[in-house]
Amino acid sequence: MKAAIRVDGLEKHYGLTAALRGIGFELGPGQVCVLLGPNGSGKTTLLKILATLVRPDRGVVEVGGYDVRRQGRLVRNIIGVVGHQTYLYEELTVAENLRFYGRMYRVPELERRIREVAGLLGLEDRLETRVRALSRGFQQRAALARALLHDPPILLLDEPTTGLDADGRRRFGEILADLRTRGGTVLFSSHAFELERDWADRALVLSAGRLVFDGPAAGLDAGVLAGLLAGRGADRVRV
Amino acid sequence: MGWIRRLEWLDLLGILTGLSLMAGLYFALVYAPTERLQGPVQRIFYFHVPSAWVSYLAFFVVFVASILYLWRRSAFWDRLGRASAEVGLVFTTLTIVTGSIWARPIWGTWWTWDARLTTTLILWFIYLAYLAVRSYIADPNRAARFAAILGIIGFVDVPIIHMSVVWWRTLHPEPVVVRAEGPALEPPMLVALLVGLAAMTLLYVYLLVHRVMVEETRDDLQLIRQRLAE
Amino acid sequence: MSGFDRLAALVAKDLLVELRSREVAYSTLVFALLVLLIFNFAFELRVENLQALAPGVLWVTFIFAAVLALSRLFAAERDRGALEGLLLCPVDRGTIYLAKLISALVLMLAVEAVAVPVFIALFGLNLPLGPLGLVAFLGSLGFASVGTLFSALAAHTRTREGLLPLLLFPISVPVIIATVKATGGVVAGEPWGVTLPWLQLLAGFDVLFAGLSYLVFELAVEE
Numbered sequence: 127m128k129a130a131i132r133v134d135g136l137e138k139h140y141g142l143t144a145a146l147r148g149i150g151f152e153l154g155p156g157q158v159c160v161l162l163g164p165n166g167s168g169k170t171t172l173l174k175i176l177a178t179l180v181r182p183d184r185g186v187v188e189v190g191g192y193d194v195r196r197q198g199r200l201v202r203n204i205i206g207v208v209g210h211q212t213y214l215y216e217e218l219t220v221a222e223n224l225r226f227y228g229r230m231y232r233v234p235e236l237e238r239r240i241r242e243v244a245g246l247l248g249l250e251d252r253l254e255t256r257v258r259a260l261s262r263g264f265q266q267r268a269a270l271a272r273a274l275l276h277d278p279p280i281l282l283l284d285e286p287t288t289g290l291d292a293d294g295r296r297r298f299g300e301i302l303a304d305l306r307t308r309g310g311t312v313l314f315s316s317h318a319f320e321l322e323r324d325w326a327d328r329a330l331v332l333s334a335g336r337l338v339f340d341g342p343a344a345g346l347d348a349g350v351l352a353g354l355l356a357g358r359g360a361d362r363v364r365v
Numbered sequence: 366m367g368w369i370r371r372l373e374w375l376d377l378l379g380i381l382t383g384l385s386l387m388a389g390l391y392f393a394l395v396y397a398p399t400e401r402l403q404g405p406v407q408r409i410f411y412f413h414v415p416s417a418w419v420s421y422l423a424f425f426v427v428f429v430a431s432i433l434y435l436w437r438r439s440a441f442w443d444r445l446g447r448a449s450a451e452v453g454l455v456f457t458t459l460t461i462v463t464g465s466i467w468a469r470p471i472w473g474t475w476w477t478w479d480a481r482l483t484t485t486l487i488l489w490f491i492y493l494a495y496l497a498v499r500s501y502i503a504d505p506n507r508a509a510r511f512a513a514i515l516g517i518i519g520f521v522d523v524p525i526i527h528m529s530v531v532w533w534r535t536l537h538p539e540p541v542v543v544r545a546e547g548p549a550l551e552p553p554m555l556v557a558l559l560v561g562l563a564a565m566t567l568l569y570v571y572l573l574v575h576r577v578m579v580e581e582t583r584d585d586l587q588l589i590r591q592r593l594a595e
Numbered sequence: 596m597s598g599f600d601r602l603a604a605l606v607a608k609d610l611l612v613e614l615r616s617r618e619v620a621y622s623t624l625v626f627a628l629l630v631l632l633i634f635n636f637a638f639e640l641r642v643e644n645l646q647a648l649a650p651g652v653l654w655v656t657f658i659f660a661a662v663l664a665l666s667r668l669f670a671a672e673r674d675r676g677a678l679e680g681l682l683l684c685p686v687d688r689g690t691i692y693l694a695k696l697i698s699a700l701v702l703m704l705a706v707e708a709v710a711v712p713v714f715i716a717l718f719g720l721n722l723p724l725g726p727l728g729l730v731a732f733l734g735s736l737g738f739a740s741v742g743t744l745f746s747a748l749a750a751h752t753r754t755r756e757g758l759l760p761l762l763l764f765p766i767s768v769p770v771i772i773a774t775v776k777a778t779g780g781v782v783a784g785e786p787w788g789v790t791l792p793w794l795q796l797l798a799g800f801d802v803l804f805a806g807l808s809y810l811v812f813e814l815a816v817e818e
Contacts, residue, residue: 141505142591179682180818202685213680215608215671217615229604230684256615257675272680435814490765497761501752507818511748514811515762518741521807522766529769529796533776 129188130155130280130311131176136185138171145171147335149185153311155279158302158325160343161315163332164355169315170210172332173284176313177207190280203231206273208283212265213272216258220249220268223257224275231276243271247297262289270298281305283314287322299325319351331355375574382567389415389564397557406470411557413463415565416456417485423453423569424488424520427495431516434509440584441577443509446516447499448576452569454492460485480534484527491519598690605686605694610701612671619667620702627660627710631717645720650778653714654734657707658771661735664702665742666759668695669750678750678816688813692743696805699739699746707731726781726790733797734774740805741766747815773797 129152136149146168153159163169174180176189178198187193192200214223221240228236244250247267257265266289273281287295302312302325313330316322323329329346331339331354338354339346393411400407430446433439464482465475476482495515502508613619634652638644672678681691711731715722742763749758764771773793780790 142588177683179679199685199687202683205683207683209676209679211676211679213677213683214675215612215677216675217612217671218608222611226604226608227680227684230601230681230686232600487765487768490761494762494765497758498748501754501758502748503753504751507751510814511751514744514748514814517811518744518766518804518807521803522769525769525796525800525803526765529772532792532796533772 129153130157130190131313132186132188133176134186136172136175136187137183138168138175138180139183144335146175146182149332149335149337151330151337151340153313153328155309155311156306157327158306158312159314159328159330160319160322160326161313161330161332162319162339162346162351163315166334167332168335169332170284173207173209173282173313173315177205177282178202203276204278204280206276206278206281206283208269208273208281208286210284212257212269214257214265214268217256219254219256220244220260220271221253223268224271227272228275233276239275239277243274246274246301247271248293263291263294266290267294267297270301274301279310281310281312281314283312285317286314287316287318295321320348378567378571378574382564382571385560385564385567389561392557392560397554398551400554403471406467409463409467411561412565413460413467414558415561416460416463417481418562419565419569420453420457420460420485420488421523422566423449423456423573424492424523426573427453427516428520431513431520434513435517443513444577444580445573446509446512447496448573448580450492450495450512450516451576452572454489454496455572456565456569457485457489457492461489478534480527480531483530483534484523487526487530488523491515491523495519598687601684601686602690602694602697605681605691606697606701609671609694609698613698613702619664619670620705623660623664623702624706624709626663627656627706628713630656630659631710631714635717645718646782647779649714649718649720649722649782650775653711653778654771654775656710657703657731657735658738660706660710661703661738661742662760662763664706665699665739665746665763666749668699668743668746673750682816688816689809691816692747692809692812695747696739696743696808699743700735703735703739704732707735720782723781723784727778730774730777730781730790730794730797733794733801734770734777736801737770737774737797737804738763738767740801740808744808744812744815747812769796769800773800 131151131153133152134150136146137144138146149168149172161169161172171180175182175187175194178189178194178201181195187195189201190204192204194201214220215226218226221244224240224243225236228240233239240253241250244253247270249264249267249271252260252264252268257268260268266286270286273283287298290298302314305312306327314322314326323343323346326343329339329341329343330337331346331351333355339350389411393408397408397411399405426449427446430442430449434442434446461482464485468477469475495512498512498515499508502511631652634656638648638652669678672681682688711722711724711727714720742759745759745762745766748762752758773796777790777793777797779785780793
């Protein structure tokens with residue numbers, strides 16, 4: 127089965143600082159993978175490279191079988207991205223934001239899809255509210271709605287549960303499970319490892335730009351994680 | 366290229382530049398005959414015109430370096446562009462100042478909106494804009510990219526600016542009869558001008574090379590600091 | 596052109612955001628009217644010198660207003676990282692440029708459309724609206740073509756409004772000269788043969804620099 131995400135020998139430098147070195151892994155369809163690591167370990171950089179927002183310096187990076195450098199537009203069609211910011215226009219309502227992005231992605235039957243996605247995230251009553259009037263939690267839900275609007279088979283999410291309340295987190299978990307059964311792939315970074323580990327089948331751990339763990343999420347508990355992150359430049363552990 | 370050999374080559378260039386500058390001074394101030402209409406002040410012409418030539422040459426180099434940087438993304442082209450802009454700004458200032466000094470006794474005014482001088486003034490501002498882009502933007506890669514964009518747009522624009530200024534000038538009659546570049550050149554004057562041209566160009570190259578080397582050294586130092594910190 | 600629907604969506608979004616906040620339109624318009632007012636005190640515009648000074652007065656007003664509008668062009672995108680959101684869409688970066696160009700142009704023309712009648716009312720000089728409109732369109736397009744690109748560059752600086760005029764003014768000198776000259780010709784009722792070369796210069800500038808900016812825009816917004 128073709129890999130949904132394939133990375134091999136990925137390197138990225140910012141000026142003279144190395145953000146990512148020698149990263150390699152594969153994610154297949156129907157896999158939900160959690161990306162862990164301390165601040166500055168390169169999680170956001172990796173997600174941005176996969177999302178075609180940042181160019182890699184070296185290495186193979188393929189998303190959905192498409193090369194991120196040369197087939198960026200094709201990649202963007204099949205990915206849903208949540209970043210540190212919500213990507214929403216404050217002055218517009220949730221519905222207007224979704225309508226705009228829906229037109230950019232050429233989502234068919236847009237109005238129906240907007241209601242559908244709003245239903246998934248509990249935004250039905252907030253569709254006509256301006257984004258700037260929403261609480262942080264609901265803004266994050268709207269950001270997730272934006273990412274899911276065009277029903278992408280691959281999700282790249284950078285700390286997607288930031289600001290979500292219990293209901294929001296529950297809905298998010300359901301969305302992940304649903305995507306998994308439909309053969310989609312999810313890579314999401316997390317800061318709340320204990321809470322979110324159960325959502326994932328696999329885990330990748332980054333430390334100082336290197337991949338130090340690649341295996342089942344179940345094989346990772348707080349102790350192992352702390353140990354991995356303590357050693358600098360630890361050898362990769364493949365389970 | 367070992368640094369020893371490079372040092373020798375630079376020394377040679379330095380000596381050559383120094384000699385040509387002295388020759389230029391001699392040709393401009395002694396060898397060339399005094400111009401009948403304007404008197405000794407006209408000798409500024411031998412500095413003014415070569416400076417102007419270098420100002421535009423330097424911007425052409427910025428243009429080429431900008432294109433090559435965007436194509437190749439190698440730090441060398443970025444350094445070359447920045448260095449040429451800095452040296453070019455100096456020569457442009459020199460052009461404007463010598464033009465002004467020349468204008469005062471001849472035309473009784475510090476400035477004339479002559480087409481070439483006006484275009485050079487605008488070029489001065491474009492240089493400034495190019496360097497401002499570098500200073501104002503924090504990320505060095507982005508700064509280099511943006512400066513390169515401006516280098517290309519600026520250079521393409523210069524002939525258009527000149528054309529529009531010339532058209533504009535034709536509606537404002539020249540206040541004086543004497544043309545900006547002076548009278549027709551007798552052979553000794555032409556020689557003096559060419560010597561001046563060569564001297565200024567050599568000076569430009571010499572300063573350019575040094576400036577690029579300073580940037581290289583600065584980047585190397587940063588690299589060493591980085592490695593030590595790890 | 597297959598990207599036309601996306602272009603329309605982008606422009607519609609920009610105009611909707613502007614309509615909602617009305618921030619840029621109002622401040623730019625008020626600014627333009629204030630500049631006209633200041634000119635009145637600065638130059639004591641009397642009927643005799645009015646015809647000669649009108650093109651300059653109008654265009655200094657328009658230029659400063661344009662800089663104000665252009666410096667805010669990417670403001671909505673700076674909030675909440677919406678520019679990154681745009682870059683994630685499967686859309687050509689050049690299309691984003693065109694959409695912003697159109698939005699800027701619409702805003703500038705709207706302000707000019709209000710400022711001109713105010714000028715006529717305040718100073719009592721009758722202006723030929725048709726030909727003036729053509730000059731205003733070509734001139735505004737000239738500013739907007741490079742101004743949109745430069746606005747994207749300046750958006751990355753801390754002193755956001757500082758860099759844009761520094762870049763825009765020297766580069767747009769041909770536009771400034773040509774629009775003032777053409778406006779002068781139109782106001783004085785000169786035959787078309789006098790004004791035409793300036794309009795051709797403007798049109799040439801517009802095409803050349805809009806094209807160049809379109810090609811280069813990707814470098815201004817990515818990474």
